[in-house]
Amino acid sequence: MVVSLASISLGLHDASVQRMEDSPRDLVISSLGLEPSIENVHSSSYALDSDGVNFSAVMPLLTLIGSIVIPDQADAVEFLPGHPPNIIFNMDRREDIGVLGLIPELANDFMVDDSLIIRSERLEMNGWFEEEGDPFHYTGYSTDHFSSEILIDENIMERYSLEHGDIVYFIGPSGTPISSLRISGSVKTSLIGAGLTQELVSGIGILHLSELQYLTGYHIRSSSNGNRTDLANAIYIDLNKDRNGPDSINEVVIGLEQQFPGLKISSKENRIYRLEEEVLVLEVFSMGVGITTLFIGALFLSSIMVIDVEDRRGEIALMRAIGISRRTIYLQILKDSLLLSMLGAIVGLIPGSIGSGLLDRYLRSFYGVDMVFSKFTPGMVMISFLFLIIMVVTFSILPGIRSTSADLQVGLGSFNHR
């Protein structure tokens, strides 16, 4: 159990930090709450992208939970926003999905080996947007330039036997389909497991940023002075390599805080620190349970040794009678304790490693991410063994003292001839 919990603790820590470090982004500008609150995200992103000094890549991102209806492809029709067809939609084939809106052209910079890296999560892409820019935005939201493209989670593709080029309907705030979308690619992600994420959504979908904004109401908003506003949740920024030092990052962060008041600017270090804090709670918990278990085990072992010593009182008295020193007798008891506990520890390693694996599977399922939560290393096993030895030595002192302090005559009188 100790080994299982220690492996989970170690695995959690390493996996979390590793995933953060693998992430290509160095800074994230994000809303403080769940509601998208970064205004003028298109222009801001392009302004940052054209900076040329600090940033090598910029990607605005709108994330929210949306819904789609999957029609029977034989009866599927295509229609643009604002032009609903006169058909009856089969709402039984509705799926709630996590929707990401992005600008493909900018997202390309965050692609690694055909995978898009978002929030340390690797999204494997099979197919991509045909239209890589965001013309719907640049042409003043004219539906003539509405691409209707969507990338759909492979889980949903498989469930409904969908293929590239098939049609799905996007459901708007009114609860009815407001636009058809054509599948231009699929996404494989580990985000959707059997845990919390799956309770909320059954997959993910990726749209053009402006089209998602338009379909969900986060597009142009008229303010009193007539300015147009488009909203998103986050802007991911990859810093130029020569601006990646701690001093430079601080300088950039201060600049961004002035430029985006009321938003959260977090660096990779911030995120690792925060993540480590969160993981630490779990680490402390698992180590606490582990140490408690070890203490109980040691007490149990001590009790066994006391009983054993009591049972061997006659033999110990005889050894003392023929001149065997207390030190030798105590060392013998210690050797017996160590042998017993080591045997238990070695035998315990098997269920320990199995338990570790099961916990790993459970945590992967619970969090719904493909992370190695449990790490079973020789070093960790060695530390557990070392701790066990210290405990055994400590807890065998009492039976040792008891055994060598008993009255010789009484002890010899209880000699048990086996």
Added chain:
Amino acid sequence: MKVELNNISKVYKMGDSSVHALKGVDIIVKSGEFLSIMGPSGSGKTTLLNMIGALDRPTSGTVLIGGTDITNMAESGRSRLRLNRFGFIFQQFYLLPALNAFQNVHLPIKESRKFGHGGRKKARELLELVGVSEREKHLPSQMSGGEQQRVAIARALANDPPIILADEPTGELDTENSRHIMDILRDLNKNMGKTIMIVTHDPEVARRSKRTIKMKDGQIIK
């Protein structure tokens, strides 16, 4: 090695009452003596032997072994004395049941480190001396009473002690085995010069010793 007990008394507290196991016993045993101690049960024979063998401490009086007063000696010193100066033989053999004959004999040799690398050889020689070398791999439970007592004698001789203390060594044995054990003890005394002190009920055993003392109610009466 001379043994000298001066005015030894031993009182055991049993709740509110006291039992006087020894009452002012004086005795001198010269080096190389073969002494038997006789007396009825409860006369104080075993208590006397325990006082000599540093297994117990007197309530009053002094015990001198080779001129050294061991009465108030620290337990570690008494333990070394028992290891190197005394060999103990008990009525019920008291062999460690988990160890075989060889290991039982080798245990005190290993503890004393007296024979260095020759310890194992010494243990085998002793088993041969008492005639049970072929049983060295056997556990006590796999040996007869006579064989066990021979192994116990070999163990008593492990560190070549000058004094052998035997508490009714033939008490659990038949006549023939008793005679064999007594032959061994006699040889040890005669040929190796060991001081032998035997507590016994058996007049035949006592007859084979050179001197016999009789005890009654914690006192030497003869």
